[in-house]
Structures are given as structure tokens and as C-alpha cells.
Amino acid sequence: MNELVFFINNVVIAGCVAGSIYAIGAVGVTLIFSIMRFAHFAHGDMMTFGAFMVLLLTTLFPSAGAAIGIPTPLIMLPLAMALTALLAVGIDRAFYKPLRAHGVKPIVMVIASLGVTLMLQGLIRLFAGTGGESLYVDDRKEIFRLALPIEGVRVPVVITEPQLYLFALTLISVVALHLFLSRSRLGKAMRAMSDNPSLAQASGINTNTIVAVTWVIAGGLAAIAGTLLSLDVTFKPDLSFFLLLPIFAAAIVGGVGHPYGAIAGGFVVGFAETLAVFNWGILLRPFRDSLPDWLAQAGNLAFVGTEYKIVVPFFILVAILVWRPTGIFKGKVI
Amino acid sequence: MPLLDARDVHGGYGGMNILNGVDMAIEANEIGVIVGPNGAGKSTMLKAVFGLLHVSQGEILLRGEPIHNLPPNRLVQKGMGFVPQEYNVFPSLSVKENLEMGAYLKPGNVKRMLSRVYEFFPPLYDKRHQPAGELSGGQRQMVAMGRALMAEPEVLLLDEPTAGLSPLYMNEIFERVKEVNAAGVGILMVEQNAKQALAIADKGFVLAAGQNRFTDTGAALLADPDVAKSFLGG
Numbered sequence: 001m002n003e004l005v006f007f008i009n010n011v012v013i014a015g016c017v018a019g020s021i022y023a024i025g026a027v028g029v030t031l032i033f034s035i036m037r038f039a040h041f042a043h044g045d046m047m048t049f050g051a052f053m054v055l056l057l058t059t060l061f062p063s064a065g066a067a068i069g070i071p072t073p074l075i076m077l078p079l080a081m082a083l084t085a086l087l088a089v090g091i092d093r094a095f096y097k098p099l100r101a102h103g104v105k106p107i108v109m110v111i112a113s114l115g116v117t118l119m120l121q122g123l124i125r126l127f128a129g130t131g132g133e134s135l136y137v138d139d140r141k142e143i144f145r146l147a148l149p150i151e152g153v154r155v156p157v158v159i160t161e162p163q164l165y166l167f168a169l170t171l172i173s174v175v176a177l178h179l180f181l182s183r184s185r186l187g188k189a190m191r192a193m194s195d196n197p198s199l200a201q202a203s204g205i206n207t208n209t210i211v212a213v214t215w216v217i218a219g220g221l222a223a224i225a226g227t228l229l230s231l232d233v234t235f236k237p238d239l240s241f242f243l244l245l246p247i248f249a250a251a252i253v254g255g256v257g258h259p260y261g262a263i264a265g266g267f268v269v270g271f272a273e274t275l276a277v278f279n280w281g282i283l284l285r286p287f288r289d290s291l292p293d294w295l296a297q298a299g300n301l302a303f304v305g306t307e308y309k310i311v312v313p314f315f316i317l318v319a320i321l322v323w324r325p326t327g328i329f330k331g332k333v334i
Numbered sequence: 335m336p337l338l339d340a341r342d343v344h345g346g347y348g349g350m351n352i353l354n355g356v357d358m359a360i361e362a363n364e365i366g367v368i369v370g371p372n373g374a375g376k377s378t379m380l381k382a383v384f385g386l387l388h389v390s391q392g393e394i395l396l397r398g399e400p401i402h403n404l405p406p407n408r409l410v411q412k413g414m415g416f417v418p419q420e421y422n423v424f425p426s427l428s429v430k431e432n433l434e435m436g437a438y439l440k441p442g443n444v445k446r447m448l449s450r451v452y453e454f455f456p457p458l459y460d461k462r463h464q465p466a467g468e469l470s471g472g473q474r475q476m477v478a479m480g481r482a483l484m485a486e487p488e489v490l491l492l493d494e495p496t497a498g499l500s501p502l503y504m505n506e507i508f509e510r511v512k513e514v515n516a517a518g519v520g521i522l523m524v525e526q527n528a529k530q531a532l533a534i535a536d537k538g539f540v541l542a543a544g545q546n547r548f549t550d551t552g553a554a555l556l557a558d559p560d561v562a563k564s565f566l567g568g
Contacts, residue, residue, distance in 0.1 A: 185434075185441060188427065192435045195424040202384070202418065203481065204410035204439040 003282050005148060005155045011278050015271040017163055017232060018246075020170035023266025024225040025243060026250035027177065027259050028218035034194035034257035035214045036096070038109035043222060043247065045120035047240035049087055050223025051230040052124050053080035055135055073135045074165060077227055081220040088219030089212055091116055097211075117241070124237045132234040135227070162231035169224055174263055177217075181259065186213055194257060242310070246273070249313035253320050255327030264328060269313050276303040276312045335398050337362040337520045338383070338489050343402075344391035345382045352378045354544040355392065358522070360537050362488070365511070365521040367552060369528040369565060370541035376524040377419065379541065380491050383522070384416040385409050396489070411439055415482030419493040419524075422478035425467025429458050432466045432477050436484030443486060451480040454513060472503030476510070483514065490514065492523035508534060528566050532556050540565055 025047060032040045057076035058064075065072035095112055134141075142161035147153070181187040186209075193200040193210045201207055226240050233239070250269045254261025281301035284291060304311060320327060336359040346352040352375045360366035368376045381387040383394055385406045394402040396412055406416070415436075424432050433451055437443040452459040455476040461469060466477050475495055482490055495511065496504040504527065512534055515521050525531035532538045535552030540561060548561050555561045 185438070188431050188434060189438060191427055192424045192431075195426050196421055199418065199421060199424065200435070202386075202406050202410070202416050203435045204407040204485065205435065206407060 001150055001153045002155045003285055005153060005157055006282055009158050011274045013159055013163065015274040017166060018273055019267035019270025020166050021225050021229050021243065022246050022250045022270050023263040024170060024173055024221050025247040026254065026262035026266045028221045029247055030251045030254065030257055030259055030262040031214050032218050035190065035211060038106040039248065041110060041113040041244065042116040042120060044240040044244040045117050046084060046088060046219060046222040047226030048124055048237060049120060050080050050084040051226035051235050052128055053083045053223065054227045055128065055133060055235050058135060071136065073227060073231055077224065080227060081223040084223035085216040085219035088215040092211065092215050121237060121241065128237055130237060132236045134234050135230050160232070162228060166228040166232065169228060173221060173224060177259060190214065245310065246313035249317040252317060253327055255329035258327065258329040261327055261329030269316060272316055273309055273312045277306045277309050278302060336360060337397060338522060339395040340383060342392035343379070343382055343389055343394060345387050345389045352544050353382060356541065356544065357546055357549065358539050360520055360522060362520055363515065363518060364536040365515050365534055366537040366539065367531045367535035368524045368539045368541060369531065371565065374541040375544040376541055377493050380493050380522070380524055384414065384491055410485055413488035415485055415487035415490045417478045417482050417492050417495065419497055423466040423474050426465055428463050429466050429477055430462040433480050433484050436481035440485055443484060447484045447486060451483055454510060455480055472499050472506065475499065475507055479510065487519060489520040489522060492521065494524050494526055496525065496527055529556065
């Protein structure tokens, strides 16, 4: 049974953590694609920017959370979301909008977003330095060890406070996004524009407003993902940049332009990663006596080593593009 | 004063003129039909009226007010509706959501106009929760017209509403157009089925090479042997 708990800690919880962050990131990428038809490479750094804003605010007011009893970074999150949304709209106005007005091809937008990525990274490094920093400036990271009430189980299920907040906020974001897209006038107009931009315009929908709303949502979600990731580990200027690949894999697996697909895709990629690096030998341990020698003696039965985790989303990405380019939910083909 | 009055309209794409002086006027509650051979500029004229094409010369008036070269969303506010020939629904949105988008600028209209549109097009009520992309061609055309009607336009522009439909649906769409018009909406439509369209037209405009060739009442054009010989297939 200890082995099962080990599995829960290393695969189920770790997969949910990665999956949630990929899902929130991928939703932003997919929404931007569905409205503006280009792959937004600066998304990872928008996530980092959101986390950086939280770090900045938490350093300025370290004890703000103590009064209410929740970690200060989470109190600062709404503010950081607003600032990141502002940044996203600002970047669009400054760089993407003029290009759109010229009617450039999507690839030009992609390259422009690559430029924005480098710029954002440089700016964040300029102010935050290159080292890692904990977002828990004044608080302590709570770690919960839940001992299972089963005899013979010594290993507890381990979950940290930021992970619990991550799951809660992912759930809230997904439900809120669903209600927004399916119930609100603006949300439906967003889907309409994604379906048929010229007809949306002919219906009197102001496409500039929809573009701005898209950036606000994508920016806000990016701030959530970046902050929660930094809370789970530590803040680093290049932290979310390395998430770009799994996030794009998630968006493509789910079907590009399909928000629900992006959520599913995020969890597919997250679990694929943790399952691939998990040492399956551990689960075989209780049956050691009945296994052939070569299997029982094998030390590590993981599909890939932890250091090669990044190949998993890459493999999924290539496999999906080759065999099912529209993704699980039949999105648009890039 | 005519409801819609286009005078000497010139325009085209990227320096190439397609319209070389088109005149067109319909009164309130009239049906105007534009017919003519391929490449005559029929659809282009409709697009020019709806602000989708730059008008380089001439003017277009809605109730006496100049509207040429205004963006489409302003024209929707001023009481104009447009149904494109192709890609005229939001395929992943439900029928009801498609209709709601038509009233995007007039959210107060939604409830009242939804029930009116369902009265005009009863099949849509049964399919209201179905994605519009799953409907048949004729039903899609109904969704497209319904969407445009949601904003309570004074004048509705229809670009070949019966293109690609079976004869059964074709008759149905012509019937609906007559009903919508009877409810007080002016219609300006482009049609390939010239005979059938002119039969319900108050005004007919026969275009050729971007200019009016014949302009008269629908009945008079149908009776004119010259029109019949050159444009209605004898």
C-alpha cells in the first residue's frame, strides 16, 4: 500500500499540479488563437510577468495576508491579474494591432510575439535579477501530510498549501470561463467572432472590443498560472518560458481554438509527463516474489528519465500533428 | 423620400472598378430585386450598400441621410441588415445564440424579437439548441435571415438567398421574404432565379457590366421582351 501512496504523490498529485497550470496557460493561448489566429509565443512570459507582479507587491506589503489568514501572494493575485491584463492589452496596442491593421500573415504575428517574449524576459530580469526567489516572503509554506487510516501504510499523502489553492483556483477559473462563454453576451460574441469574424462584424459586434476582452482574459489567466506555479516552486525569470512547449502541446492536443479542449489537453500533457517519468518498478515491488528475475531486479522502470521530461510534450505534439492535427475536440488546424 | 437611394455608385476592389454608376431606389415596404449575368456587379452592389466595399463616386442615402463608406456596425445601428450568400451563420453557436448575435447592438430586443423570428421561421424553434453548422442549407438560410431580422432592420439586404437550395426550399425562402416584407421591412436582394424573384419584386434592377441596363417594376421587366430575351433565358 505504501507503493500506492507513492503513486498518488508522484503521479496523481504531481499530474494534477502540472495539468492545472498547463490547462490555464493553454486556455489563454487557444483563446488568443481563436480570435486573432496566431500562436502567441509571449504567453509564457506573460505568466512570469504576473508572478513577478505578485512578488513585487508581496515584497512591498509582506504582512497584508496575515490579517485575513491567507498567504499574502494570493491577496495580491487579483491586483497582479489586473496589471497583467493591462500589460497584455498594452502589448497588443503597441505591437500586434499595427501589424493586424497592415493585414500581415499569421507568421509575422508569431515572430512579433517572439520578439515580445525576449523583451519581456529582459525587462523582468532587469528588475528581478536572474536568481530564484520564493513568493512566500513573510509566510510559511504549509505542507499537509495526510496519513491514510490503513494498517501498514507508513507513507503519508503529501500536499502543499499552494497546490490546494492551485486546484481551487483552476476549478473556479474553468467554471467562470464556461459561464462567461456560454451565458454572457460578450462571451457569445467572442465565440461568434472565432467562428466567423466578418459575419460578427456584419452583426454589429465591435471586433476591437472583443480583441481587448480576449487579452484581458488571457492576461488574467496567465497571471494565475504563473503565480501558482511560482508558489509551488520558486519564482524565476525564465520559469514559464520553459512551459511554452507543454502549453502549446496542450492547446494543440485539445484542438486549437477550443477552450474546453485546452483544459483537457493540459491534463493529458500533465499526466503524460508524470506517468512517463514515474518509476513503475515501485508498483511492482509488492509482487517481487512472483516476478521473473530480470523484471524484479530492474532498478528503474520509468519510460524516460526525469531530466528528459520535456521530450514527453514534444513527442505528444508531434504525434498529434501527424495523426490527428485537429486535436481531441476538432479544433482549427494551425 | 425613398427608403434606400443609391445614385451613380462607382466602386471596386483595389483600383479595379466593378460598379460604373449604378442607380437604385426602393421605397419603404418595397422589395427590390437585382438581377443580371455573372460578373455584372450584383453582389458587389449589395456589399457597397452595406459598407463592405469602398464607394469612390456617387452616394447612397438611407432615408435621405448619406451612409456610403460607413462601417457595417454603424449601418446595423441605423437600421440595415445584411445576409451574405456564404458563411452566413456562426456554425458552432446554437441557433438561438446565432439569433442573439443579430441583436448584439440591441440587447433589449432579444426576447421580443426571438419570438417574432420563431414565428417567421417555425422550424428554427425546434432546432434552437442545435449548432447552426449542423442544419440543412435551407434552415441555415433561415437562421441567417433571422439573425439579420433580430436587430429590427428597416431594410434587409439579401445576397442570393436561394443559391444552392432545392426547389422546395427555394419556394419556401421566397415565401418568407414576402412575409418579412409584409411585416414592414424593405428588401433589396440579389437573385439568380430571376423570373421567380422578379415575380415578387416591386422594383427590379437589371445590371450588366456594373451599370443599370433596365430599371422598372418587377412585373414590367418580366413583360419586357428585351429583358426576357437577354437576361431571362427567352
